[in-house]
Amino acid sequence: MVDRNKLRETAKEIISREDVRELIGYRAGTYGFRARPAFVYDPGEVDQLIFTPACVNNLATYITLEEKLPVPRGQEPDLRKVAVMVKGCDSRALIQQMAENAYDRDRILVIGIPCTGVVDMDKVQARFPDVLGPGEIAQEGDKFVLIYDGRREEVPREELLADKCRRCRYPTPLVYDVLLDEEVAPFASDDYSDVEALEARSQDEKWAYWEEKFSRCIRCYSCRNVCPMCYCNDCILDRLRPQWIRRSVDISENTVFHVARAYHLAGRCIQCGECQRVCPVEIPLMELNRKLYKDVEELYDFEPGVKVDAPPLLSSYRPDDPEDFIL
């Protein structure tokens, strides 16, 4: 567990630096056991910062989500760093973003948090629907401890742990300037059994399965917006001329949207699972992403966002590529 005082002291030191503009971390949410992103601009604001297993959001998204206004004539652009707190999975998003030249390394200051797993907030909510809170979650050994309204309840870690954490191979950030705690050894491995189960289905079964899911899609684009790898300034989904994907919501357009979204993440998705977490109609988007992730790992022995300075898979070329699948 990250020590709260150390977290706040470090944050205070960082946000006091002249070359740092803002610090993105976590703070308590407005109800239940939620935590939410916190934006800190001033050393006086660091006392709200926390890190607990409720800190599910991948904050790397905010680095590329910023909407920059034109700099007024006679003024200089603000080039100070953005400091961002990342878990192991989130740090991979930073590596992949930088591999794609989304921004330079010296634009960010990375506060790494070795992570022992976060909760699935839907499961917490389902179990404690009436808690207005604010409640706190901590991890103690193989249990999550939930503290609320002067009460303390222990729940086996397995019952509330987020799915992505069950197969996390990189709990310690792979890029950081400051590490807030000792490294956490990988505690899980990925056997892709879920993807294999999906692959084993017949085409008709797969279609029926995805038709049910995609037909629920309301195209709120939360999966795109929350994705740290979806940062095109001009997304094809918003284009009107040519209009690649219609705004009409029906099974045909929804399917095109989801297939396009998944393919654009091949060799890029770092499995933070945010798309699936935020989907209001619970489309299991990670199943699509993980199929592509598995293919990329098997075909190219490549995992995105694990090696600083590794070129992106789909924009790199090796003269000795066998290319036997083409001929």
Added chain:
Amino acid sequence: MAAKKLSKEKVGEVLQELSKFRLITPVKSDDVVIFREIADPQEAFLDYGNSTVPPKKVVFPQTETLFRFTLGNPELREKNVEEEGTTVIFGLRPCDARAMSIVDKLFSWDFEDPYYLKRRELTTLVGMACVQPPSINCFCTSLGGSPFGKEGLDVLLVDMGDHYLFQSLTEKGGRLEEMLSSYLEEAPAGEEEKASSMEEEAKAKIIRSIDPQGIPEKLPSLWEHPLWKRVSDSCLGCGICTYLCPTCHCFDVQDEVERGEGRRARMWDSCMFCEYTLHASGHNPRPTRKERTRNRISHKYSYYPKRFDVIACVGCGRCINLCPVNIDILEILEQVVEA
């Protein structure tokens, strides 16, 4: 009209009877509750909290054809909403029905929207009171609603344990009651009083609240207030809060043409999307999420009440429950009050 009793065993038969119309009920799709047309009464999932997507989509579909055309031919083949037929929404929550009566004001204002209004005319709303408020973030009572609210409904059902108390509230409701009379019985004496005390109990279980007094007048004075930047810092700019809002009603109109055949379609739009106010020139008067968040709140709590004398929010709590980054409209409103 005196209230009636509908025993739970007969609900299946009632739904069967109603399935001669376009019958819409909550259904479970995996673990998500949505409103959908059903063919088989078994599909109805009435033991639910509230649906993820509000039933507004029945009267204001996410995508609807306005007319069809063939390129080179000036004839427009207009959509006849009448063909969709009489519709019954069975089992919606009072907040969502109240939301429809709020949105009616917009669609029957300076231009009477024939598509929406025809659909409203064809639709009968059978509501189900919230004996238990569905979520910790419900706050309907702050905005003039109630977990047993009747506004906008034609029939209100109250779950009394082994049966529903069936109260018809309008002419349409009366017609429905007549049609279903063979399934209805006399309500036991004192049931309406019992329902009233259940309503008070349900209201008492709603914990979160806001006093909207003064907010509509105050909002315009906070145009440049720093709170907008702070409350929108974490906003992702997705459409969850608006698409899942039962009163949000913005739409776009686009032509879709394929191989010479086309249609003009209306589809939901969201003021939280970056291209929502993007001009053809490239200028965007709401260039960041700060301006968009300010607009979302101001539209609901200032512009709408200014024009229609009612706040365009029913306190269903969906935008709070489903926001990926826990942006909380009640917290924003508290900051507006304190600002």
